[in-house]
Amino acid sequence: MSVLPLRPQPGHPISVDGVSKAFGRGRDRVAALNGLTLRVGPGEFVCLVGASGSGKSTLLNLVAGLDRAGQGTIDTGGVRPALMFQEPALMPWLTAQQNVELPLRLRRLTGGHSRAEAERLLALVGLGGFERRLPHELSGGMRQRVALARALAQDADVLLMDEPFAALDAITRDDLHTELEQLWLRRRMTVLFVTHNAREAVRLADRVLLLSSRPGRVAAEFHVNLPRPRRIENADLGVLAARIGDTLRELVRDGD
Amino acid sequence: MATELRLLAGKSDLSTLDRERHPPAWRRGWRATWPRLAAVALLLAAWQAVVLSGWEPDYLLPGPAAVLSRLGEEARSGVFYQALGTTGARAVAGFTLALVIGSATGLAVVSSGTLRTAVGSLLTGLQSMPSIAWFPLAILLFGLSEAAITFVVVLGAAPAIANGLISGIDQVPPLLLRYGRVAGARGLSLYRHVALPAALPSFFGGLKQGWAFAWRSLLAGELLVMLGNRSSLGARLNFARELGDSEGLLAGMLVVLLVGMLVDALFGVAGRGIRRRWGLAE
Numbered sequence: 158m159s160v161l162p163l164r165p166q167p168g169h170p171i172s173v174d175g176v177s178k179a180f181g182r183g184r185d186r187v188a189a190l191n192g193l194t195l196r197v198g199p200g201e202f203v204c205l206v207g208a209s210g211s212g213k214s215t216l217l218n219l220v221a222g223l224d225r226a227g228q229g230t231i232d233t234g235g236v237r238p239a240l241m242f243q244e245p246a247l248m249p250w251l252t253a254q255q256n257v258e259l260p261l262r263l264r265r266l267t268g269g270h271s272r273a274e275a276e277r278l279l280a281l282v283g284l285g286g287f288e289r290r291l292p293h294e295l296s297g298g299m300r301q302r303v304a305l306a307r308a309l310a311q312d313a314d315v316l317l318m319d320e321p322f323a324a325l326d327a328i329t330r331d332d333l334h335t336e337l338e339q340l341w342l343r344r345r346m347t348v349l350f351v352t353h354n355a356r357e358a359v360r361l362a363d364r365v366l367l368l369s370s371r372p373g374r375v376a377a378e379f380h381v382n383l384p385r386p387r388r389i390e391n392a393d394l395g396v397l398a399a400r401i402g403d404t405l406r407e408l409v410r411d412g413d
Numbered sequence: 414m415a416t417e418l419r420l421l422a423g424k425s426d427l428s429t430l431d432r433e434r435h436p437p438a439w440r441r442g443w444r445a446t447w448p449r450l451a452a453v454a455l456l457l458a459a460w461q462a463v464v465l466s467g468w469e470p471d472y473l474l475p476g477p478a479a480v481l482s483r484l485g486e487e488a489r490s491g492v493f494y495q496a497l498g499t500t501g502a503r504a505v506a507g508f509t510l511a512l513v514i515g516s517a518t519g520l521a522v523v524s525s526g527t528l529r530t531a532v533g534s535l536l537t538g539l540q541s542m543p544s545i546a547w548f549p550l551a552i553l554l555f556g557l558s559e560a561a562i563t564f565v566v567v568l569g570a571a572p573a574i575a576n577g578l579i580s581g582i583d584q585v586p587p588l589l590l591r592y593g594r595v596a597g598a599r600g601l602s603l604y605r606h607v608a609l610p611a612a613l614p615s616f617f618g619g620l621k622q623g624w625a626f627a628w629r630s631l632l633a634g635e636l637l638v639m640l641g642n643r644s645s646l647g648a649r650l651n652f653a654r655e656l657g658d659s660e661g662l663l664a665g666m667l668v669v670l671l672v673g674m675l676v677d678a679l680f681g682v683a684g685r686g687i688r689r690r691w692g693l694a695e
Contacts, residue, residue: 221595237597246592249692250610259606260596293692311596 167200168314168347169234171220176229178215189215192229193374195366200345204358206401207368208409213351217317220349238315239308243323245300247292253279253303254288260311278306282336298329305333309340318350322357331389334360338386355401360389365401369408377404475660484664492644497668500635500646503559504676507566508627514567515574515623522575523582536572536579544569544630548637562634569630570623577619581612614688621680628673646672 178190189212197203205213218224220231221240239260247256254275261271279288282302292300301321308316322330338361341348352358358365362381369376379401383393436444457477464476471479487493518536522529547565555561585608593607635647646669653662688694 223591223594237595240592240595242588242592244588246586246588248589248607248610250613250690263597263602263606291690291692307596 167345169236170199171197171315171347171349172232174230176219176226176231178219178227191374195375197347197349200347202341202348202361202363204350204352204362204365205368206352206355206358206365206405208370208405211368211370213368214319217319217351221317233315236313236315238317239311239313240317241304241308241319241321243320245292245304247300247303249292252289252291253284253295256303257306257310260307275310278309282306298325301325301333314346316346316348318348320352323353334389335386337361342385355405356389356398358401359394359398360387367401367405367408376408473659475663479660480663483660484667487664496644496646496649499643500631503562504627504631507563507631508570508624510563511567511570511574511623511627515571516578518571519575519578522579536575540572540576544626545633548634552638557638557640561638562631565634566627566630570627573623573626574619577622578612578616581615582608584615585611614691614693617684617687621677621684624676624680632669
């Protein structure tokens with residue numbers, strides 16, 4: 158863990174202003190987001206929690222620049238954010254190391270430099286010694302670690318995560334929470350993290366935003382003032398997660 | 414329990430496990446070879462049985478022994494290698510040209526919606542058209558020439574190669590393309606780093622199929638387009654028939670079969686290697 162240098166300054170803020178997005182046309186038109194406004198401060202860790210259909214993934218796609226908003230503006234300070242999906246989405250023909258090198262090569266870093274960088278990042282996510290394995294030779298948790306290393310390789314100081322640990326078992330997820338928190342503490346990138354799981358949100362975030370469903374807007378906000386590093390078993394953490402869960406259930410009931 | 418643990422940790426036992434999962438090369442080779450050898454032996458036996466039944470006289474349908482010894486004789490003659498060389502060179506030239514044209518066509522089709530609508534189904538149609546049906550036209554256009562043969566070989570193989578590339582790129586998991594865009598790949602770099610490598614297993618399937626079409630078209634061409642001064646595998650089949658030389662005819666056919674199988678096997682090995690690397694096969 159010690160190889161990662163401290164960043165002198167935190168990541169760029171994310172501003173989402175009055176953003177609307179709809180899919181389909183005419184009578185089939187469905188609004189996924191309607192005038193959504195939110196802000197993630199520089200180096201802040203924000204978790205976005207909401208029921209299915211609240212437009213969380215739509216929002217991340219918009220912030221990542223994969224899709225265009227119908228209305229409103231999104232500002233990430235001109236940097237291209239890194240995005241991690243629920244699936245690792247590794248290139249199956251590339252070794253772990255080559256996968257991590259891919260964004261470096263796309264940024265035209267030269268061979269020797271990008272190799273050293275990829276090795277460093279893999280060691281950082283606990284995969285030293287696995288550089289030459291192919292994705293199908295790794296476990297689900299290891300693949301997601303490679304994806305995390307690859308996202309870090311993009312050297313974006315804005316990191317978007319779309320339920321990245323949802324498909325993992327509880328123990329692996331817990332490990333990855335710890336690693337992500339350590340990375341974030343040292344690097345202070347701006348993180349917008351989407352999850353279904355209120356406990357995961359409280360485990361990681363400075364602030365938890367609840368999205369109401371159909372169409373999405375911020376319905377509630379919770380500040381998490383728990384000391385770091387945190388533990389998922391922490392009692393205060395559980396109390397806050399329960400409160401968030403209750404609010405979320407009310408929202409879903411009202412929405413129907 | 415302690416013994417079990419020791420056994421599990423023991424280096425020699427691990428290597429035994431390893432040996433079972435990865436048997437030595439000669440044993441794997443033998444496992445893959447003996448069923449083929451048995452099939453060949455059965456085939457030769459059936460052939461011999463037909464000859465022994467007296468259905469056709471020896472000079473029309475010779476037995477395997479006569480044909481194989483003839484093959485051995487020919488394998489020591491220069492003319493045979495000249496013929497093999499001519500046919501081989503035509504195959505390589507035709508297939509290479511088909512590779513270039515087929516890949517370019519495939520790339521053009523996947524990158525343009527209009528072009529796909531225009532020629533997508535035509536490509537599939539071309540693939541199912543027997544390439545020998547092109548020969549009369551080829552001969553009209555190019556005369557009795559190398560160009561006529563190459564023309565038909567390319568028409569036989571290129572659609573399969575193009576279709577392999579097209580279906581390969583169509584089947585690239587959308588998530589990989591999404592990741593490519595997140596990492597900043599656009600246009601050409603998205604093709605180079607994501608779409609093309611992801612399409613490689615399917616493309617290779619197209620190559621293998623293209624080779625089969627090319628080889629068929631080539632032999633058909635050599636039977637129809639006889640270039641007087643050049644010996645080829647196809648021309649030798651014709652001569653053997655004209656001379657009533659059944660042994661030579663069957664020996665020639667065996668060579669055609671063996672060359673086709675050999676190249677197909679090479680494609681098979683390479684294709685399996687790719688599929689294994691891509692995690693699509695054990």
